[in-house]
Amino acid sequence: MKQVLSRSIVVSAVACVASACGGSQSPQIAETSVPQVSVAPMIATPAEEPKPDDPQARLSALACGRRRPCEIVKEHNAGKDAEGRSLAVALFYLGQEPNEDSPPELTQDTQDVYPNAGQNPTAANPVDRDASVTFEPNGERFEQLSFGTCVRYEYWRFVRNGDQIVEANLLAPICNDGHGAAGVGEDVVTVGANSFTHSFKGGASDRWDTTLVLSLSPFVRTQESWGEFSAVNNNHQETKVDWTTFSGSTVWFTPDCDENMEPKEGDGEYSFAWIPQLKLDSMFVDGGGWKQTALGSCAVNINATGAGGHVITGKAGDASDASMRLVASQTGAVFVEVEDDKIVGSAKSVKTSDHLEVWYAKDGIAQGASCTDPSLNPVVSWNITLGDGKVSPGFGKPKAADLAVEQVRDPKGFTRFRFGIGNEHALTFVYADTDDGKKVERRIATSRFTDGKHSTMGKLEPNVTIAQCAAENGALSRRVESEKVVQPDF
Numbered sequence: 001m002k003q004v005l006s007r008s009i010v011v012s013a014v015a016c017v018a019s020a021c022g023g024s025q026s027p028q029i030a031e032t033s034v035p036q037v038s039v040a041p042m043i044a045t046p047a048e049e050p051k052p053d054d055p056q057a058r059l060s061a062l063a064c065g066r067r068r069p070c071e072i073v074k075e076h077n078a079g080k081d082a083e084g085r086s087l088a089v090a091l092f093y094l095g096q097e098p099n100e101d102s103p104p105e106l107t108q109d110t111q112d113v114y115p116n117a118g119q120n121p122t123a124a125n126p127v128d129r130d131a132s133v134t135f136e137p138n139g140e141r142f143e144q145l146s147f148g149t150c151v152r153y154e155y156w157r158f159v160r161n162g163d164q165i166v167e168a169n170l171l172a173p174i175c176n177d178g179h180g181a182a183g184v185g186e187d188v189v190t191v192g193a194n195s196f197t198h199s200f201k202g203g204a205s206d207r208w209d210t211t212l213v214l215s216l217s218p219f220v221r222t223q224e225s226w227g228e229f230s231a232v233n234n235n236h237q238e239t240k241v242d243w244t245t246f247s248g249s250t251v252w253f254t255p256d257c258d259e260n261m262e263p264k265e266g267d268g269e270y271s272f273a274w275i276p277q278l279k280l281d282s283m284f285v286d287g288g289g290w291k292q293t294a295l296g297s298c299a300v301n302i303n304a305t306g307a308g309g310h311v312i313t314g315k316a317g318d319a320s321d322a323s324m325r326l327v328a329s330q331t332g333a334v335f336v337e338v339e340d341d342k343i344v345g346s347a348k349s350v351k352t353s354d355h356l357e358v359w360y361a362k363d364g365i366a367q368g369a370s371c372t373d374p375s376l377n378p379v380v381s382w383n384i385t386l387g388d389g390k391v392s393p394g395f396g397k398p399k400a401a402d403l404a405v406e407q408v409r410d411p412k413g414f415t416r417f418r419f420g421i422g423n424e425h426a427l428t429f430v431y432a433d434t435d436d437g438k439k440v441e442r443r444i445a446t447s448r449f450t451d452g453k454h455s456t457m458g459k460l461e462p463n464v465t466i467a468q469c470a471a472e473n474g475a476l477s478r479r480v481e482s483e484k485v486v487q488p489d490f
Contacts, residue, residue: 055163059090062168063156069095073130073153076138076191081217086160089171089191089216091140093129094152097175132176139190139197142176150177155189157196157216169219169483172198180204182231195222205231220480221466233263235370241274243466243480247300247308248274256455257371264371272428272447272458273309275300277328278469280476285329289471290418291408295337296475298467299325302444304433312430312449314442322354322433324444327469327476328460332422336429338386338415344437345387352437354386357394357430358403358419361454365426377426377454386415395452426457 056072064070071093078087132151134141145151153174159167172189179185179202187200194216201209206228213223220243227238237252251271258264278298283289302309302324304317309324325337338356345353359381365372381394382403389407391400404420421427430445447458469476 058165059156059158060092062158062165063090063092063154063170067094069093074135074140078191078195078216079193081159081194083217085166085217087194087216088158088160089196090156090158091189092154092156094154096145097150097152097177136190138192139188142174142187142189144176144178144183144185150175155196155198157219159217167217167219171196171214176200178202180207182207203228203231207231214483219483221483233370239274239461246276246297246467246478248461250274250458250461252365254369254455255371257373261373262371270365270448270456271310273300273302273326275326275328275334275446275458275460276464276467277330277332277423277460277462278464278467280327280329280469281471284471284476285331285333290335290416292410292474293471294410294412294414294475295325295327295335295416296472296477298469298476298478299327299335299337301325302446304442304444306444310445310448312443312445314440317433317442321435321441322431322444324356324429324431324446326429326446330462332420332460334419334421334427334460336417336419338417338431339413340386340415340433342435343386343415344434345385348437350383350385350392351432352434352439353432354434355432356384356386356417357432357443358382358384358405359395359428359430359449359451359457360421361426361457363426363454364424364459365455365457372455379426379452379454379457384417423460423462425459426454427459428457 056075059075060070060072063072073091073093075088075090078089081087129151132143132145133153134143142151142153155171155174157167157169157171158165174187174189176185176187179200181204182202184207185200185202187198189199190197196214196216197211198214199209199211201207207230208226208228210226211224212221214220215222222244223240223242225238225240227236229236235254237250239248239250241248249271251269253269255263255265281289284293300308303319304311304321304323305319306316307319320341322338322340325339326334328334336356340354343354359379361377361379363377378396380396380398382398382400383392383394384390384405384407385392391403391405393400406418407415409415428445428447428449430443430449432440432443434440447456450456466481468479468481470479471477
């Protein structure tokens with residue numbers, strides 16, 4: 001399935017002075033951009049000075065500057081922040097975006113999908129300002145106006161200390177031109193207590209949808225999701241990330257291939273934990289810093305309850321029974337930290353010892369294929385016993401020396417591993433937990449895994465730029481970056 005979007009939708013902007021905002025548009029969007037549309041030039045006219053006792057005029061002066069048309073449509077109360085300051089989200093109308101290309105051929109199919117095709121708004125043929133908007137108590141829904149056309153809106157964030165506006169940022173531009181050839185584009189905005197949620201979707205035969213949730217103060221993202229699905233078959237995938245807990249997962253479906261390499265019926269929905277690749281300090285990654293530094297909050301945490309990942313055999317236990325923390329560097333080094341309330345080593349067998357299983361396939365999982373060939377992508381695994389740190393071959397009997405791994409037991413009882421695995425591979429980690437040395441109570445994993453089955457594996461989530469990590473008090477500490485601030489071209 002063709003990737004239409006990756007991540008991070010909202011563009012934010014600095015507040016401007018009432019009468020003279022300048023600069024050029026240069027948004028630093030983390031890993032996703034809204035569907036691109038051309039922007040019609042606006043006529044610059046002098047901005048009127050807002051009256052001191054006219055709060056709405058102050059909002060318009062900050063958001064509009066010298067842009068015309070530009071007018072406030074609605075203001076949403078978003079409660080107060082931790083400092084007791086008032087939060088608000090305001091919607092502004094910025095005019096209509098005509099189709100500058102040649103008019104589309106008005107076939108019957110075009111007219112069925114776009115009933116207003118060929119009726120683009122012009123000065124001589126205007127449309128109602130809010131014809132494409134449905135107003136709700138806590139937000140708005142924006143639909144396509146006509147083929148190749150949109151009505152331009154912007155949402156702005158305002159923070160007031162008493163009557164004074166102390167912060168103002170552009171939250172989201174809205175320009176729904178159909179968001180793709182199918183003409184099914186839709187933007188939905190919801191404003192809550194200290195929160196702003198923007199969901200939008202579109203596409204053609206391959207559809208996509210994306211949602212971003214922002215905290216208004218502090219101005220950071222808290223949750224996001226992005227997904228794709230086919231309009232002609234059951235193939236789909238969706239990733240959800242919670243930045244407040246540093247956790248997430250991907251659920252996807254691609255059927256297995258039959259003997260004729262055609263999709264066959266059957267259960268093919270898979271799931272794996274979101275394991276981020278972050279820009280980590282080089283001294284931590286390659287200078288041995290990982291040996292003295294716990295992964296802390298800068299890692300995905302999967303424990304014996306199944307939280308954060310999956311219990312694939314046995315019964316779920318307590319969070320304190322066993323856990324794995326995982327994070328990767330942008331260079332492909334993977335760090336895994338295991339914590340177990342009772343480490344058991346057995347002289348009889350790896351299978352009756354506490355051990356970490358590393359499952360690997362050279363080729364990544366086939367999320368974008370029409371079907372997956374189970375005969376391809378051979379899977380291998382290695383076992384590492386925690387008691388003595390010994391590496392032994394597992395599934396597929398690879399050489400023990402082929403696994404690039406270092407390990408250390410730190411004074412706090414963590415067993416920490418560094419794997420030199422690299423990018424673009426299928427990868428699943430499994431921790432097998434035993435308390436009596438006779439049987440494994442449970443196996444917790446980074447994916448909903450079936451031993452040896454390639455399609456049930458997971459992968460790394462590449463190039464996460466929204467979060468940064470730094471060592472504090474012997475452990476990595478996570479920080480989610482504030483939304484990037486850019487100046488729109490006034």
